[in-house]
Amino acid sequence: MTLGLSISNVSKTFSPAGREPVHALRDVSIEVALGEFVVLLGPSGCGKSTLLFMVAGLESTTGGAIAFDGLEVRAPGPERSLIFQEASLFPWLTVRENVGFGLSIRRVPPGERARRVDELLRRVGLAGAGDRHPSELSGGMRQRAALARALAMDPEVLLMDEPFAALDIQTRARMQDHLLEMWSSTRASVLLVTHSVEEALALADRIVVFTARPGRIKAEIPITAPRPRDPYAPEMVELAKHCSMLLREEVEKSFKEQELL
Amino acid sequence: MAISDTGSRRMRRAAPRIPFGGWPEAGRATGRAAISAGWWCASLGLLVGFWELAWAVGWANPILLPPPHIFLADLTDQFRYFDPTGGRAGAMGEGGSVWSVLGVVGWTTMRVTVGLVLGFVLSLFVGVAIRYFDVVGKLTLPLVTILAPISPVAWIPVAVFLFGIGNAPAIFLVFVAIFFVMTLSTLTQIDQVPKEYIQLARTVGASKRQIYRHVILPAILPGLFVTLRMNLFAAWMVVLIAEAVGVGSGLGQVTMMARNTFNASLVFFTMTLIGLTGFLFDKAFGLIQRKVLWWVGPSNVGGL
Numbered sequence: 001m002t003l004g005l006s007i008s009n010v011s012k013t014f015s016p017a018g019r020e021p022v023h024a025l026r027d028v029s030i031e032v033a034l035g036e037f038v039v040l041l042g043p044s045g046c047g048k049s050t051l052l053f054m055v056a057g058l059e060s061t062t063g064g065a066i067a068f069d070g071l072e073v074r075a076p077g078p079e080r081s082l083i084f085q086e087a088s089l090f091p092w093l094t095v096r097e098n099v100g101f102g103l104s105i106r107r108v109p110p111g112e113r114a115r116r117v118d119e120l121l122r123r124v125g126l127a128g129a130g131d132r133h134p135s136e137l138s139g140g141m142r143q144r145a146a147l148a149r150a151l152a153m154d155p156e157v158l159l160m161d162e163p164f165a166a167l168d169i170q171t172r173a174r175m176q177d178h179l180l181e182m183w184s185s186t187r188a189s190v191l192l193v194t195h196s197v198e199e200a201l202a203l204a205d206r207i208v209v210f211t212a213r214p215g216r217i218k219a220e221i222p223i224t225a226p227r228p229r230d231p232y233a234p235e236m237v238e239l240a241k242h243c244s245m246l247l248r249e250e251v252e253k254s255f256k257e258q259e260l261l
Numbered sequence: 262m263a264i265s266d267t268g269s270r271r272m273r274r275a276a277p278r279i280p281f282g283g284w285p286e287a288g289r290a291t292g293r294a295a296i297s298a299g300w301w302c303a304s305l306g307l308l309v310g311f312w313e314l315a316w317a318v319g320w321a322n323p324i325l326l327p328p329p330h331i332f333l334a335d336l337t338d339q340f341r342y343f344d345p346t347g348g349r350a351g352a353m354g355e356g357g358s359v360w361s362v363l364g365v366v367g368w369t370t371m372r373v374t375v376g377l378v379l380g381f382v383l384s385l386f387v388g389v390a391i392r393y394f395d396v397v398g399k400l401t402l403p404l405v406t407i408l409a410p411i412s413p414v415a416w417i418p419v420a421v422f423l424f425g426i427g428n429a430p431a432i433f434l435v436f437v438a439i440f441f442v443m444t445l446s447t448l449t450q451i452d453q454v455p456k457e458y459i460q461l462a463r464t465v466g467a468s469k470r471q472i473y474r475h476v477i478l479p480a481i482l483p484g485l486f487v488t489l490r491m492n493l494f495a496a497w498m499v500v501l502i503a504e505a506v507g508v509g510s511g512l513g514q515v516t517m518m519a520r521n522t523f524n525a526s527l528v529f530f531t532m533t534l535i536g537l538t539g540f541l542f543d544k545a546f547g548l549i550q551r552k553v554l555w556w557v558g559p560s561n562v563g564g565l
Contacts (some may be wrong), residue, residue: 058460088457092479102465105475153465165481 003069004189005032005157006057011063011214012050015041022215024050027064030208030217032157033114037190039200041243042218043251048193051215052159055191056082056125068157076108078231081155086160089134096121096130099148119147140171147182158183160192164199176202180227197243201236202229209246212254220244325525332526332533339530341513366538369511372428372498373542376435379495381489384440388447393473410440413499420463421507431503431511438499439492446488450481486550493546497539512538 007030014022020209021138024047032038032254040048053059055066057076066073068080087099097104100117110114121127134142143163150158163179176199183190194200200207207221221243223229309329315321317381323331324367332339343361387405391398416437418429463471504513512535519527 052542053460056460056464058463076466078466080464084457084459085460086457088455088461090458090476090479101462101475105465105467105471107463 004036005030005188005191006067006070007031007051007055008067009029009062009064009221010054010061010066012047012054012059013062026214026216027079028217029064029216032191034102034156035187035189035228037162037203037205038191038192039204039207040210041194041200041207041247042215043196043247043254044051044195045254047215048210048212048251049161050080052161052191052193055157058082060109072160078102078179079149079156080154081150081158081254082085082160083143083160083163086166089142089145089149091134094131094133095126095137095145097144098134099130099150099152102153116152117148120152123151123185124148124178130207139167139170140175143167143175144178147179151182152187155188157189157191160190162193162195165194165196172199173202177186177228179203197240198231199249200243202227207243209243210250212250215230295396312379327526328527329529329533333527341504341529342518342524344510362534365511365515366534367495368428369500369504370509370542372431372504372508373496376432376495377439377489377493379432379469380436380439380443381485383436384443385485388444388451389473389477391444391448392451393469405441405444408450409445413438413495413508414502420503424538426507426509428508430507431500434499434503434507435496438495439489442492443485443488446485447481450484451477452488453484463520483554486554490546490550491541494539495534497542501535 006026010025011023012025013023028051030038040051042048050059054061055073057073057080059074067078073080074101084213089095090101093101096117098113099120100108100113103113103116118127118130121130124147126141126144126148129141129145134145137145146163164175167175179190180203190203192203201223204223207223208217209219209221210216211218221239223239225233225236230239231240277316308394308425312328315322316331318328321328337358340358340362343365387401391401391405400554413434417430420433424430424433428533431471457478459472462476466474469479500511501513501516504511504518508514512531516528516535519525519531
């Protein structure tokens with residue numbers, strides 16, 4: 001039995017009625033060890049988000065298998081927490097109620113729930129914002145609340161679907177640092193989807209580069225440099241060039257394909 | 262993977278209004294209210310002014326189109342036609358005070374309110390049941406779709422056959438006027454709940470029942486209130502017709518009686534009452550809406 005997340009030979013084909021089937025992913029295999037930070041990098045529409053949703057148990061695979069700690073993934077589970085592109089906090093709940101939503105669904109008693117939520121809010125730096133509504137928060141604060149909500153489930157792997165894509169560049173960098181702090185204080189692994197080379201290089205233990213559709217693994221790039229990383233250090237610049245080149249090839253491929261259509 | 266961003270768009274507050282300059286902080290709200298009231302008076306004054314002018318130059322026959330200064334002149338005479346007990350048909354000469362007028366307005370308002378509440382609650386139940394239970398959906402949806410376009414006016418004979426004369430047929434007609442629309446609106450609202458909300462609930466292990474109770478219900482309420490408010494005026498129109506033909510009391514009955522007795526002053530006086538009541542009803546509804554849906558910005562609530 002392997003511990004952690006194991007994705008083996010996973011494929012996904014969408015077959016909409018009366019139309020050509022779309023091959024989103026083909027034969028993707030990734031192992032994510034406990035506590036590892038893996039970034040999935042690829043052009044838009046390469047199926048990397050679909051893979052994330054399959055790991056979350058929200059989409060089914062059409063081939064291959066996904067297992068967590070040796071058990072096959074068939075449905076969502078608390079050990080796998082998903083964070084969406086935009087926070088998708090419930091607008092009718094306060095920040096505190098949003099963070100505690102999963103706990104109340106799982107019938108954690110109110111006293112313990114309040115204690116855990118307060119602790120999480122403090123950790124993500126939202127201690128003073130618990131009674132506010134999502135509409136009163138900035139984009140960065142909302143994503144921090146979403147992070148707290150995901151951490152409330154004590155997940156073993158955090159699945160993040162372009163979590164900072166909607167933020168401005170400064171907030172984005174700040175949120176990446178914040179995520180690294182959170183990650184190092186938990187034992188959770190992270191599987192993060194992005195199309196930004198900079199983001200991948202700042203965060204990952206290992207970058208998995210995807211091809212254009214149908215998504216396959218084009219390259220795996222381990223990064224050993226200690227964090228925080230200086231993006232202008234010579235070896236990081238080299239890695240950035242390499243990743244950008246790999247990505248550009250795929251983006252061009254998908255452009256060509258679109259022009260053919 | 263296409264992920265809609267309706268969720269975040271909903272969360273965002275509408276841009277605050279540019280504050281009106283010129284008043285100190287405390288007096289600003291009062292100042293705005295005064296300005297708004299001023300425009301209201303101007304707007305009404307426009308109609309009244311034209312009407313009075315038309316009368317003064319002799320275009321408007323005071324028997325057929327009596328201007329406000331005529332139909333508002335002898336209020337106690339008008340009050341005679343309002344029977345406050347509300348339950349009896351064809352009453353005349355029993356009233357005579359402001360209270361009898363308020364009584365009649367109260368009866369009509371009661372019928373609208375009961376019909377609206379019944380229609381709202383039942384359409385919510387039926388709409389949710391259609392989506393929640395597959396069989397209910399397959400059995401009910403075609404029926405709802407076929408019955409929805411039938412005008413409430415066509416239901417009047419049915420209402421009288423079913424309930425006779427009295428409060429029940431009027432309430433039933435208000436109910437019919439909004440029930441089908443609201444049921445269809447509930448379905449649309451359920452289908453438009455951002456996918457992420459439901460996925461998120463599923464990832465924390467929420468059951469179908471929990472998803473409906475804790476996610477779908479609060480997510481659809483704002484849209485449903487907007488639809489309900491848009492149908493308020495339809496409900497008011499229907500209740501007046503129902504009262505005119507099938508109840509025998511209320512504002513609708515007074516209007517009908519005024520028509521039958523060729524009392525143009527009473528017609529316009531009753532129309533004024535109807536307009537005023539409908540306006541206050543909508544304002545009250547807006548207040549309730551803002552209380553219940555505090556998380557939706559005031560300008561996203563819709564309506565007036």
